[in-house]
Amino acid sequence: MIETRGLSKSFGGIQAVSNCTFALKDHAITGLIGPNGSGKTTLFNLITGFIPPDRGEIYFKGKRIDGLLPHEVAIGGIVRTFQITRVLPRMTVMENMLIAPPRQTGEKFRSLWFNPKTIRKEERENRKKALELIDLVGLSHLKDQFAQNLSYGQQKLLELARGLMANPSMILLDEPTAGINPIMIRTIMELITKMKEWGMVFFIIEHNMDVIIELCGWIFVLDNGEKIAEGRPKEIQNNPRVIEAYLGI
């Protein structure tokens, strides 16, 4: 779905992503791994339009998306989560969910006065869907709670549910299991698997190898901004270049 050609980005003297060419095949879950500072998050930022590339091209479903603004990429169907969760702290769990649907009629000033019926109908539908998703991630008892009062793990769940609420064609997850306890990691993995069964497509940055090996159908490995390997989890595990990059031997 996503394809990059010769993608490069440097910050000052640091080459964060260097001449990256890869194509995500039809795997439901693709992994992106690499040591710290290898350019994984930068690659996500490039794909989602948060930072412009120095060189190279990015395609999504055959359409070129580099140069689009980040909200345009999101509306185009790529929604992302963040390494450090970004919930809307002083809004309730429900409000966090209701923000997500794209192109809401009620977000237009004119519709507020001339189209209140459509808005009410949309809100009803969105609310219903939001409730289902909140229930799915197990936060229904917290739906009217402010997001800032949630635990970090719960915020991760909320971010995941909110991503789904945006109805994307693909979700990019930046370290979905970082900083949370093993039980919560299990919960999140099960959720991702469940969403995969419903046809959602994921691209995941993850440090936890167990998670990556279990979930992903295909893995890319970055080191120093370059793609050093790609393949099935088994192949990656035994790839000498990958072992070298990770262990520094």
Next chain:
Amino acid sequence: MDLFLHLWVMIFIYTIFAMSLNLEMGYTGLFNFGHVAFFGIGAYVSALLTLHQVPFEFALVAALLAAGLLGFLLSIPSLRLRGDTFGIATLGFGEIIRMVFQNEVWLTKGPMGLPGIPKPVLFSYRFATLPQYLLLTLGFSVLTFLVLRIIIRSPLGRAFKAVREDEVAAVALGKNIFHFRIKSFVIGSVLAGLAGTLWGHYTTFISPGDFTLLETILVLLIVVLGGKGTELGPLVGAVVLIFFQESLRFLRLPAEWSRYLAPLQQMIFGSLLIFLMIYRPEGLLREKGAGR
């Protein structure tokens, strides 16, 4: 009795003014330090037009349009800035507009000001006496309150809040935060223009000196004191502060004391702001979910 009615007229005018800033600052997180400019534009446009025999209804609409248009024009370059830099830009804008009032003598009569602004006539009803004017300002306050309430409780208001809470998260969900900021800013500007219009026709005399940074600070203080991001905060803040400000003005003090009044008032406002920031940053009314 007249003093009491006068107080409430001022309270309602400043409630509208504060509600308009509350939409920008409280709900959208736009720290606008030049808000008085739109108040001034409203006052000047409507005053100039009515002084040239244009009916009040048209003058009012023109004043609101002018304030909104100016807000739109300003928002395009400045809303690309973030947080503090945006604040500085608005601060500069407020001063520029005041300079225009002051220096475009052919139009505004400069520092001489515009005297004799007629009382408003709406649909051939003249709001001349104090009770009548109170009714007018009350009516517009309620109208503004209801309009803002519809906006704030709608998906649009929700998007404003999302922009305030976390721009990056909002963008990642496909929200064009630039558009939402512009919308909030323009709506805020129009309503500030309304407050300015009502004020100009009430005092019947306006001059550039009425639209200084001090006015912005006062309205900021009202919003912060009342509780930013709350529906009733601006009213509460306006009641407390306007009551305080206007009652100082009517204190019967010996003549030699009165020259200390204005600086004293500013000192009290300043200390109040510091006190609030330390002990109750969320204001008298607290937005749900706010607080530490």
